[in-house]
Amino acid sequence: MKLRFAYILILSLLIIVFACNQKQLDTDSIVLKTRMDTISYIIGLDYGDGIRQEGIKANRLAIYKGLADGLDSTSVLSDSVKEALIASFDEELKKKLADEQQHVLEQNKIEGAKFMEENLSDEGVMETGSGLQYKILKEGTGSKPAAGDSVLVHYRAMFINRDVFDMSYDRGPAGIRLNKIIPGLSEGIRLMHEGSIYELYIPPELAYGDKPFANVIPPGSTLIYSIELIKIVK
Numbered sequence: 001m002k003l004r005f006a007y008i009l010i011l012s013l014l015i016i017v018f019a020c021n022q023k024q025l026d027t028d029s030i031v032l033k034t035r036m037d038t039i040s041y042i043i044g045l046d047y048g049d050g051i052r053q054e055g056i057k058a059n060r061l062a063i064y065k066g067l068a069d070g071l072d073s074t075s076v077l078s079d080s081v082k083e084a085l086i087a088s089f090d091e092e093l094k095k096k097l098a099d100e101q102q103h104v105l106e107q108n109k110i111e112g113a114k115f116m117e118e119n120l121s122d123e124g125v126m127e128t129g130s131g132l133q134y135k136i137l138k139e140g141t142g143s144k145p146a147a148g149d150s151v152l153v154h155y156r157a158m159f160i161n162r163d164v165f166d167m168s169y170d171r172g173p174a175g176i177r178l179n180k181i182i183p184g185l186s187e188g189i190r191l192m193h194e195g196s197i198y199e200l201y202i203p204p205e206l207a208y209g210d211k212p213f214a215n216v217i218p219p220g221s222t223l224i225y226s227i228e229l230i231k232i233v234k
Contacts, residue, residue, distance in 0.1 A: 104218050115222055137197040137199055142232075143193065151230075156169065160224060185207075197227065
């Protein structure tokens with residue numbers, strides 16, 4: 001949660017009486033006549049979009065009041081009151097986010113475990129001692145890489161519903177070092193000969209664990225990688 005958004009919501013709660021006594025501003029009648037009109041609109045648009053993305057159900061009139069007071073260098077609140085409320089509300093927001101992440105984590109682990117159990121019964125799927133599952137789509141005839149090798153691969157990275165979150169095919173082959181990637185992916189590639197194409201099914205313990213990654217991978221995610229080992233680079 002950005003502190004500015006927390007401040008706006010707190011301000012809206014404290015001056016709700018003011019907001020309730022004001023007429024709705026007629027924003028539809030505003031025309032962007034000048035460059036500064038447009039820039040001002042963009043500033044407001046960005047603030048509004050940020051508030052929406054944070055899930056804050058803000059009072060619009062209170063926001064208008066807060067912005068106007070900020071532009072006029074005035075405030076209905078003392079600095080000490082603002083700081084105390086911001087600190088306490090920020091803690092509430094952090095707890096809410098943590099609770100939401102915990103719920104996502106638990107659901108992903110349940111769904112991932114079910115997927116792995118059912119997937120193991122599919123024809124051609126094998127499992128290693130670590131819990132990694134894999135399926136050979138094409139077996140190559142080249143060498144196998146070692147743990148410290150670098151390799152050139154094509155890959156398609158997916159969630160268990162087969163939604164793709166990353167792939168190399170639109171960028172060209174990717175060079176990776178096997179001791180710098182997630183354990184399940186490294187283990188799977190080391191099973192392959194050059195020229196092979198495998199599908200790897202990686203539980204969270206061998207992927208990114210209980211933490212979200214790069215705002216792309218939710219916590220506790222089981223991942224699928226379709227991997228083509230082009231060659232060992234060394």
